[in-house]
Amino acid sequence: MTQQGVRWTAEQVLALAPDAASRKAGSKLGAAGPWSEAGSSDEGTVWGLCKGSGSKPYQTVIDVADSSGPAYKCSCPSRKFPCKHALGLLLLWAGDDGSVGRAQPPDWAEQWLTGRRRRAEEKRTTTGAASGGTSGAPEAARRRAERRAERVTAGATELEQRLSDLLRGGLAAAEQAGYGLWEETAARMVDAQAPGLAARVRELGAIPGSGPGWPVRLLEEFALLHLLDQGWLRRERLPDGLAATVRTRVGLPGSADGPPVRDHWLVLAQYDTADARLTTRRIWLYGAGSGRTALLLSYGAAGRAPELTLPVGLAFEAEVSSYPGAGQLRASLGRRFTAPEPAAIRPPGVTPAQAAARYGEALCDDPWLDSVPVTLSRVVPAPDGDSWQLSDADGDMALPLSLSARSRPGLWRLVALSGGAPVTVFGECGHHGFTPLTAWPEGAGEAVGLC
Numbered sequence: 001m002t003q004q005g006v007r008w009t010a011e012q013v014l015a016l017a018p019d020a021a022s023r024k025a026g027s028k029l030g031a032a033g034p035w036s037e038a039g040s041s042d043e044g045t046v047w048g049l050c051k052g053s054g055s056k057p058y059q060t061v062i063d064v065a066d067s068s069g070p071a072y073k074c075s076c077p078s079r080k081f082p083c084k085h086a087l088g089l090l091l092l093w094a095g096d097d098g099s100v101g102r103a104q105p106p107d108w109a110e111q112w113l114t115g116r117r118r119r120a121e122e123k124r125t126t127t128g129a130a131s132g133g134t135s136g137a138p139e140a141a142r143r144r145a146e147r148r149a150e151r152v153t154a155g156a157t158e159l160e161q162r163l164s165d166l167l168r169g170g171l172a173a174a175e176q177a178g179y180g181l182w183e184e185t186a187a188r189m190v191d192a193q194a195p196g197l198a199a200r201v202r203e204l205g206a207i208p209g210s211g212p213g214w215p216v217r218l219l220e221e222f223a224l225l226h227l228l229d230q231g232w233l234r235r236e237r238l239p240d241g242l243a244a245t246v247r248t249r250v251g252l253p254g255s256a257d258g259p260p261v262r263d264h265w266l267v268l269a270q271y272d273t274a275d276a277r278l279t280t281r282r283i284w285l286y287g288a289g290s291g292r293t294a295l296l297l298s299y300g301a302a303g304r305a306p307e308l309t310l311p312v313g314l315a316f317e318a319e320v321s322s323y324p325g326a327g328q329l330r331a332s333l334g335r336r337f338t339a340p341e342p343a344a345i346r347p348p349g350v351t352p353a354q355a356a357a358r359y360g361e362a363l364c365d366d367p368w369l370d371s372v373p374v375t376l377s378r379v380v381p382a383p384d385g386d387s388w389q390l391s392d393a394d395g396d397m398a399l400p401l402s403l404s405a406r407s408r409p410g411l412w413r414l415v416a417l418s419g420g421a422p423v424t425v426f427g428e429c430g431h432h433g434f435t436p437l438t439a440w441p442e443g444a445g446e447a448v449g450l451c
Contacts, residue, residue, distance in 0.1 A: 010091055010277075010299045013026075014026070014087070017082070017190075020183075022082075022083070022084055024276070026082075026087025026088045026090075027277045027301065028084075028088070029084055029092075030302060032099040034050050035050055035092060038092060038093075038099060038101075039102070039103035039105070040101070040102060041105055044063060045105050045109060046061070046093045047060065047061040047062070047106065048100070050085045058074055059074065059075045059109075060075075061074075061105075061113065062086055062089060062090060063113060063117075064090075071116060094301065148252070152197075152250060153232070153233065155192025155193075156192075156229045156233055158188060159185070159189060159197060160226070160229050160230075162185055163226060171219065172215075175209045179205045181205070182202060182205025183205065185201050189201060196228075196251030198251070200221070201225070203221065204218065204221055228368060231246040231249075241365070242326045242365070244328075248324075248325050249366075254324055254325075257324065258321045258324070259321065260319035260334050261292065261320050261321070262317070262318070263317070264287070264288040264316070265287055265294070265316060265318055266288065266314075266346075267310045267311060267312050267313065267315070267316075267340065268286050268293075268437070269283070269284045269427075269438045270282070270283045271451035277302055278300070278301070278302065279302070280298075281297070281298040283295070283296040283308065284296075284373055284437070285310075285320065285331075286345070292320075294330075295330045295331060295373070296310075296332070308333070310340060311340050312447055313446055314343065315341065315343035315345050316339060317336070318333060319336075320334060321334055327364075327365030346375075347375040349377025349378070350377065352376060352379065352390060352395075352399040352434075353395070355434070358374060359371065359374075359429050359431075369430070370428075371430025371431075371435070372428065374427065375424065375426045376390060378393040378422040378424070379391060379422060379425055380422055381411070381418050388400075389401060399429065400433040401434055401436070402430075402432040403432065404432075404435060405433070405434070405435045408450070410450030411436075414439050414450055417441055423440065423441055424442070426439070427450075436450050437449070437451055
């Protein structure tokens with residue numbers, strides 16, 4: 001059952017979409033413009049009127065507290081469940097910007113909800129009498145998980161066949177096929193409820209014809225996708241941590257069930273990435289006592305900033321719980337005990353050579369990892385032909401900056417902060433290079449954001 005008072009993320013809402021077209025259409029309706037009389041109740045009901053092409057607005061109501069999953073009712077003629085209006089209303093509700101306030105449901109919503117819950121209660125009574133009252137929400141959740149796993153397995157099996165067919169035809173055929181082939185394959189993975197596989201397929205579609213060496217890059221990504229497919233199909237043979245990582249990479253939802261760690265957490269970096277559907281905010285934390293680095297993710301509907309905001313360079317005391325998976329750094333922010341305030345905390349730094357080795361070690365736990373968080377100590381930004389690198393001030397090693405880092409204005413802030421002298425830099429180190437996110441001057445000095 002959905003916990004009352006806790007709103008879903010936009011990612012969780014869009015994961016309910018039956019297909020890519022519904023995701024796109026629902027995202028467009030996730031703003032307050034087309035909605036009126038929207039509201040929500042403490043019992044887990046969300047409702048609203050959506051302006052359509054006709055004279056009467058569509059009546060949309062959602063029961064998000066149902067133990068078997070959210071239920072939808074909309075007066076539109078669509079046969080998709082949820083329809084684009086239900087997705088848009090849930091996105092509006094998830095945004096939690098005051099557009100969907102607390103209220104009493106209107107009569108049309110209350111009638112549907114009362115009838116639905118009466119029928120559900122009658123069904124539970126009948127089922128309980130037949131089974132001796134042994135059925136319950138955990139059993140229903142188990143059956144839903146099994147059904148979804150079956151769909152993902154069918155999708156992974158189909159994807160393996162499609163990859164084999166593409167390789168059999170030669171990589172040159174991938175360039176000739178165009179992006180439509182990849183989008184259609186991604187849509188099939190969405191139908192299989194494997195959004196992680198769908199996202200990787202879409203990334204494949206952008207590689208053919210993307211510049212010199214694209215066949216090599218395409219083959220590398222083919223191999224990683226094949227590895228993920230096989231990991232899912234053989235997940236029962238994997239160690240628990242790696243199996244959890246595979247489930248996460250495929251796109252199955254998880255929860256932060258690790259024991260809460262109370263610590264003084266330094267906010268290392270915060271930055272957003274956006275597409276047509278979502279704005280994703282990544283916040284890196286460092287625990288002064290535990291020495292742990294944790295990643296918080298927050299989401300906002302298209303065009304909206306995520307709710308969670310933490311000031312870079314300040315520290316606060318809080319509890320943080322980790323998500324499952326080998327080598328996974330994602331965590332959930334729990335109870336906070338103090339407000340963010342200045343602190344002399346800095347994470348310990350490593351050399352460029354040690355940073356590269358750390359990424360290599362992390363790939364053993366998660367072969368699909370793009371980068372790891374790393375703090376470099378005593379490095380100097382220096383030009384390298386048409387590129388830039390961070391050179392070890394006390395050695396002869398250097399890390400090249402990623403293409404995205406070279407195009408950001410933060411590069412020039414880093415160069416100005418250094419002035420040719422060593423600095424401490426936190427960022428993400430991976431196969432694309434190093435992306436600096438925050439820097440500190442030598443000695444005492446405040447953090448400088450580079451995002």
